[in-house]
Amino acid sequence: xxxxxxxxxxxxxxxxxxxxxxxxxxxxxxxxxxxxxxxxxxxxxxxxxxxxxxxxxxxxxxxxxxxxxxxxxxxxxxxxxxxxxxxxxxxxxxxxxx
Amino acid sequence: xxxxxxxxxxxxxxxxxxxxxxxxxxxxxxxxxxxxxxxxxxxxxxxxxxxxxxxxxxxxxxxxxxxxxxxxxxxxxxxxxxxxxxxxxxxxxxxxxxxxxxxxxxxxxxxxxxxxxxxxxxxxxxxxxxxxxxxxxxxxxxxxxxxxxxxxxxxxxxxxxxxxxxxxxxxxxxxxxxxxxxxxxxxxxxxxxxxxxx
Numbered sequence: 001x002x003x004x005x006x007x008x009x010x011x012x013x014x015x016x017x018x019x020x021x022x023x024x025x026x027x028x029x030x031x032x033x034x035x036x037x038x039x040x041x042x043x044x045x046x047x048x049x050x051x052x053x054x055x056x057x058x059x060x061x062x063x064x065x066x067x068x069x070x071x072x073x074x075x076x077x078x079x080x081x082x083x084x085x086x087x088x089x090x091x092x093x094x095x096x097x098x
Numbered sequence: 099x100x101x102x103x104x105x106x107x108x109x110x111x112x113x114x115x116x117x118x119x120x121x122x123x124x125x126x127x128x129x130x131x132x133x134x135x136x137x138x139x140x141x142x143x144x145x146x147x148x149x150x151x152x153x154x155x156x157x158x159x160x161x162x163x164x165x166x167x168x169x170x171x172x173x174x175x176x177x178x179x180x181x182x183x184x185x186x187x188x189x190x191x192x193x194x195x196x197x198x199x200x201x202x203x204x205x206x207x208x209x210x211x212x213x214x215x216x217x218x219x220x221x222x223x224x225x226x227x228x229x230x231x232x233x234x235x236x237x238x239x240x241x242x243x244x245x246x247x248x249x250x251x252x253x254x255x256x257x258x259x260x261x262x263x264x265x266x267x268x269x270x271x272x273x274x275x276x277x278x279x280x281x282x283x284x285x286x287x288x289x290x291x292x293x294x295x296x
């Protein structure tokens with residue numbers, strides 16, 4: 001993997017990305033109103049939220065095109081947070097039922 | 099000691115813009131942990147509603163969805179401002195910066211309206227652990243948005259008055275990183291705090 005920056009997206013790409021984000025947001029809201037999806041609504045919402053997160057960080061924040069050092073600095077927080085707070089939640093019994 | 103002085107005293111492959119970007123990414127990494135702690139606290143206390151209303155009773159998902167959409171679109175206007183700055187199209191950059199700030203103000207207005215509604219319906223910061231964790235989390239996020247709006251307006255004003263010189267487009271990129279981060283935090287809050295609780 002190269003350590004140098006790459007060409008950034010064009011304005012047209014940015015508008016397309018914004019459209020994709022809007023569609024995902026619409027889908028997120030929609031699934032909460034569909035009773036048939038009640039059993040899978042949580043994983044669906046988490047997946048769509050993670051997709052939006054990755055799109056904004058990757059394309060709007062340009063992390064996909066930036067030098068590796070920036071990515072690693074941010075990833076430290078992204079990786080540490082679920083481990084740390086997942087442990088806290090498990091400890092307090094939220095994930096295993098209280 | 100300013101960052102420019104540091105760069106002069108330690109010349110090398112890392113220029114000032116690189117140092118600023120590293121500093122911002124380190125800051126954002128630490129902010130992930132900060133907001134992670136607030137979201138975790140909310141998850142721990144979300145069912146402790148005491149005598150007050152719960153999430154399903156008071157959340158207005160259509161209203162919050164519109165607010166979320168507005169903040170999401172402000173990321174588009176922000177990235178367009180950065181794109182204009184990188185092309186040294188300062189006039190266009192100012193237009194996008196002000197547009198981003200306006201969208202941020204609309205989002206904040208929506209949050210103030212939402213908080214007012216919740217208080218009228220009996221949910222305050224002292225009603226229950228749910229209320230405390232909700233208001234602290236969304237309030238701290240709102241404070242971050244407010245700081246972002248001030249940074250955007252200050253940058254636009256500096257550009258209007260000619261104090262944002264040619265090589266300072268980096269400032270727009272740094273503010274953009276902060277603004278996009280505030281947006282991604284809301285993406286998580288909207289899903290975890292609002293959509294998953296109704």
